[in-house]
Amino acid sequence: MRICVIGLGKIGLPLAAQYAGKGFQVIGCDVNREIVDSVTKGVSHIKGEPELDEKVKSSVKNGLLSATTDTVKAVGESDVIVVIVPLVVDKRGNMDYSIIESVTNLVSKGLQNGSLVIYETSLPVGDTRDRMVPILEKSGLKAGRDFYVVFSPERISSGVMFQYLREIPKIVGGIDAESTRRGVEFYERVLDSRIIAVTSSEAAEAVKLFGMIYRDVNIALASEFAKFCQAKGLDVLEIIKASNTNPHSHILNPGVGVGGHCAPVYPYFLIKNASDLNVDLILAKNARKINDGLPEYTVNLLVKELNDLNGKNVLVLGLAYRGNVKETFLSPSISVIEHLKDKGANVYVHDPLFPREEIEGFGAKFADLQDLDPLDAAILVTAHKEYEDLDLKDLRERGVTVIVDGRNFLDKEMVEKHGIIYRGIGRY
Ligand SMILES: NC(=O)c1ccc[n+]([C@@H]2O[C@H](COP(=O)([O-])OP(=O)(O)OC[C@H]3O[C@@H](n4cnc5c(N)ncnc54)[C@H](O)[C@@H]3O)[C@@H](O)[C@H]2O)c1
Incomplete structure (x- = not known):
């Protein structure tokens, strides 16, 4: 199994190193030439991520991790393509899809029969199927028949990546049952955490957003309690x-x-x-x-x-x-x-x-x-x-x-x- 990780940022580079650490051949793709050059030398450009420096160094040294700016070629040589580039959003939540759509266009150009494409970038509910699949199908291949598509939310945080990769269950939801099955199989091979299949890519997209909103609402509630305690002279903690x-x-x-x-x-x-x-x-x-x-x-x-x-x-x-x-x-x-x-x-x-x-x-x-x-x-x-x-x-x-x-x-x-x-x- 050859894996391509698109976007070698705070999340993508640790993922690439994790997969290579499991013995798989990984090609990391990024538009930033300096990042590609640095990873090619075995040097992580991400600072303050425990275990990352060592994992990048050893994976490059033993020939399992490489990097390139040529995404189309890398996709063409891969069985699994993991997309983890940003979806740019302003503070009101207005989305700029230009990066993720241009990456998806490149994926469609290199896509091979039998490949599995996984989106890990947080997306609104429905985007994997309704926005990304039509772009991928410009390849002339049919999703669900010739290639497979999964959404799997990244629920880890920079700074504790490898710890969370081990501890937090991975949610996998495909655009159909076969995509989900292949997604689960992939993550079982590259991660040590529990893998949880949900019934659709929409459900997997919603998992991430529900979790985020739960946290936001919880903090808002805690702050209302804090205001009450302040007024009443109590200690909220x-x-x-x-x-x-x-x-x-x-x-x-x-x-x-x-x-x-x-x-x-x-x-x-x-x-x-x-x-x-x-x-x-x-x-x-x-x-x-x-x-x-x-x-x-x-x-x-x-x-x-x-x-x-x-x-x-x-x-x-x-x-x-x-x-x-x-x-x-x-x-x-x-x-x-x-x-x-x-x-x-x-x-x-x-x-x-x-x-x-x-x-x-x-x-x-x-x-x-x-x-x-x-x-x-x-x-x-x-x-x-x-x-x-x-x-x-x-x-x-x-x-x-x-x-x-x-x-x-x-x-x-x-x-x-x-x-x-x-x-x-x-x-x-
Ligand atoms: N940072 C976090 O803590 C976190 C946590 C959970 C989920 N996420 C998800 O991960 C996504 C990526 O976050 P990040 O922190 O890794 O971002 P980042 O900004 O650190 O990295 C993004 C990388 O993508 C590269 N890139 C941009 N355009 C590209 C293109 N066209 N082709 C190839 N590479 C391209 C950039 O050069 C950069 O290296 C987020 O949008 C979010 O959905 C992030």
């Missing part, structure tokens, strides 16, 4: 922890907001799908609204303590949307910076993963934790590991009187011990 001792309760932790390419965006796929069917996903829509409002809510916690932010120096800890990941797409930090500036604050930003130029690109002053300007307050937005050892004594000496902990991440007692007021999300 204590209550959530106790509540979750009931096996039917799975409340997540509230926070400063939801960012990244997935969680804030994919709900709109299903919201659009549903509105085409005259189904109104009220909870999903409201969760988006509530979660988009969390950065402003967090800034207002600071306003409550300082009364007026005009002229105040506020340090924002973290630019990334998620701890220990260098990604700012829809990061709550960007919204926090905007709200602070709207209120007249001088905004300083620190993030261990971002250099000065990138931070200044977001209209904030660069903060060096070793050499801070005088400050009035701080807001923690990203739970970076580095902030576990935040120098609270130094922050107090620089003038910080309040810390708003947007991730309920810091040790409240420690903060207060240093003479700093602590405010978490739903915590007094």
Whole structure:
């Protein structure tokens, strides 16, 4: 079995390395020549992914992993084609299909009798069958008769790829029973996790979107609980922890907001799908609204303590949307910076993963934790590991009187011990 992985990004390269690690011949395709050259040399261009450097190096060395920009040729030499290029989406969920459609056109040009094409890129329900199959059939081959098509959502996350590849069951749904059967057979050979077949590609597409919306709604609910606790003088974390001792309760932790390419965006796929069917996903829509409002809510916690932010120096800890990941797409930090500036604050930003130029690109002053300007307050937005050892004594000496902990991440007692007021999300 020869496998072609199209899109050697944060997800595609680890997948290629995983398949090669199982002893299969893998060709990775990418439009980016630098990425192809780097992989060809056995060097991963993705940083901070445990196990990846070693797996890419050894797979290339033993001749199982190669890379190319020639997708048509690679598809022509492969039995299984895995597509994991992005579907570009703006913050309202408007989709730009140009990349995935142009890749699908290339696949159709190289497609061979008997091949299996798998889409792993998150897609709206129905797209595999209604949008991708007609393009693939430009090959002159008939889906379900001459070649097979599967949707299998990628539910893993960058930064923990190989751990999740082992732990999270793989969902497989084909455009017909034979496609599903072949998809299951493929994943059983290349993964160690449990493989779960669902009855259609539409069901598999929906699995990913339902999971994302469940999470978004859960976070919105947790943040409403947080607001209640804030008003009532209760600690939301204590209550959530106790509540979750009931096996039917799975409340997540509230926070400063939801960012990244997935969680804030994919709900709109299903919201659009549903509105085409005259189904109104009220909870999903409201969760988006509530979660988009969390950065402003967090800034207002600071306003409550300082009364007026005009002229105040506020340090924002973290630019990334998620701890220990260098990604700012829809990061709550960007919204926090905007709200602070709207209120007249001088905004300083620190993030261990971002250099000065990138931070200044977001209209904030660069903060060096070793050499801070005088400050009035701080807001923690990203739970970076580095902030576990935040120098609270130094922050107090620089003038910080309040810390708003947007991730309920810091040790409240420690903060207060240093003479700093602590405010978490739903915590007094
Ligand atoms: N990043 C995550 O944590 C995550 C988690 C779950 C699912 N996903 C899914 O995986 C998809 C890809 O995410 P990613 O993080 O790997 O993206 P990425 O931006 O890191 O990588 C995408 C790769 O595709 C390449 N590419 C773009 N156009 C191409 C083309 N025409 N032909 C070949 N290659 C092309 C890019 O050069 C890049 O290397 C997402 O759209 C999403 O559906 C991502």
